[in-house]
Amino acid sequence: MLNGDNCYTVSVSAPGKVILHGEHSVVYGKTAIAVSLGLRSSIVIKEVKTAGEPVVYIHLPCVGLQETIPLNPTVKALFNPPLCAGVTGKFTWKIPGKLDHDCHLRKVNEFLHMMKPNFDELPSNQKNSLRSFLYMYSGIFGSTNVQIKSMDISMGSELTIGAGTGSSASFAVCLAGALLRLLSLKAHPAAAFEPPQGFEPHEREAISAWAYNCERIMHGAPSGIDNETCTFGSVVSFKKGSKPRHLDLRLNLRVLLVDSRVSRETHALVVKVAGLRQRNMAAVDHIMDALDDVAHTATQILEKLSGGKCPADTDADYQHLAELWDMNHCLLASLGVSHPALETIRGFARARSLACKLTGAGGGGYAMILIPPSTPRTAVDSLTGQLLENGFRVTETCVGGPGVELEM
Template structure:
């Protein structure tokens, strides 16, 4: 542990997974249930307090090509002591529900435009990264009386930004978790892992960051990246953590076709206006698939019998095929996704789009009894076609401290 002017200098390392939607894409917007699962690909952050003659924060985010050096004094002068909601008497960092989100975000936005004249010219993902950092940093530290040292914040991610694997939520969870751990260390509290209560607080902070990035998020992304495993969500009910022992193996295939979630959601909404009864029937069918798949996954997490495992995987494969076709009927598939699916089906493997569709990612289910030569052949074919294929697992740990 290093010291500076009698103050301990701390270092924090945290990682959080990405996520994929297994079932319920688009239908979740219309009150149906969706399930998401944590992804084996993770985002990692290191916050290191440093000795510096100037009071600064160095931020390095290679995933969005952002490197910034920000003076600390203007942040503490203008953004610390965050506003709390009417009816509350204080705002401690462990009660993010007391924070007046709109006022605090407004102050962050004003600060960025005053201190960064070229802010509006930055790419949107860089803008949102800066917004979320200042929002969380000043919100969490600004509600304490702890000394703030110069620090370096560096983050790396195995996730592709903007492809539907929860990159922004994983970033937000990592950032808020690391800041909370730093506050705890500076308060004399050391721990080897986050408690369930810690995770609830982290998820709430990350949700507010997701509001900055996406406007009206469902909460499923930040919940999945925080708690890991499987998350069930229905609009108006809030996320429900299904703590299952799942390590589903998949081939995560990046089609490298960019897509915009809002535009695809608007396309489905417009399609529904002209074909309301038919589209609603598709949404109902998607909901049935989601609930059936959840039951199968719950059974799969408990059974050890090989015959039963094979049967459960066969049922999952049928549901993946069905779900993809239902989404295709809504017009959100893409030629690249269909090419991936055809290559998988030629080898007897189930494949579906995940997320908004229109490009982005496809996921290929790999049962435990699969022929490895078959998987290798599929991966080679997909990569030769210009796709990126990653062999990974679903259902692993959520946010975690790293040594």
């Protein structure tokens, strides 16, 4: 959108993600399936007129951050980012995978320390958000000749931060989507007078690749499944050592996302499973194989459900899926990654014949309850009431919906 002052506004949203199948077994080379979550982050970038030097105003209430960044020193320190060693030519925003990530990130860190002498004392979520913004802004705009202006950036999220529902990827995808669209509008001003178009597949590729670089800032060596799921939505299948594969399914599975309110550390749970495997190699490997089979069969059912089958088949498919969710949970429980709170949640769901599984690392965190379309509303309401009475947090939402979207 272009206003009378020749300033653009861009609004973008992106979903979070949950792991549907393959948590823990993916560490041992099996397939994992992630789906987009109905809870989304959103961003509004507005170019604004300012009297003095150009600045970026950043409002990130989810991490309690409000910051003003001067643009002239940013341009001087961070524009014209370097290419990876051995790659010739000039870096452009179209090839984020060829950016010398470590060198660019080091410059971002040096700049932040210079701009904010107390940078090291900030909470790590604020540090990561600031690093990610500067990295991406200078990476994208620093390789073009478009004229930069002051801007105001606000970002919100329905996701809980740091709970394994992909808030960091959702944040990074929103940021990349909005910055790339702003760049495209500024580079092709005539497009601002045409009806806004959603993101094209090639734009999504670039968004996901920039978000992956941001995920590297937050997580070191991420698998790429989160940025892919938050960008493309729907279902993403992933196996260690290969690129995540987006399955273009039209799904809208209803779920209750239940927060057990038990905090857990992913790494500790991965180590626990490794210990169990060390002592019981053959048995644990059979469990991993079974988890892999569950992931593959569930994918086939999701493919059927997305094909718009007749209602009778849909019921049977949901029943089969529910069976697999239960089996998946029990296999994970046999690896020692459930928790009494998760078992309580499952008990409440089972009393209403609904399937429930933990999602992510387990040991606490979230459980998901599948709500097939035929489930009576009263059953969902009474289950929700019981969960809330017992101190759990409950969100009714969908999985498998759209990825990054331009908000009109």
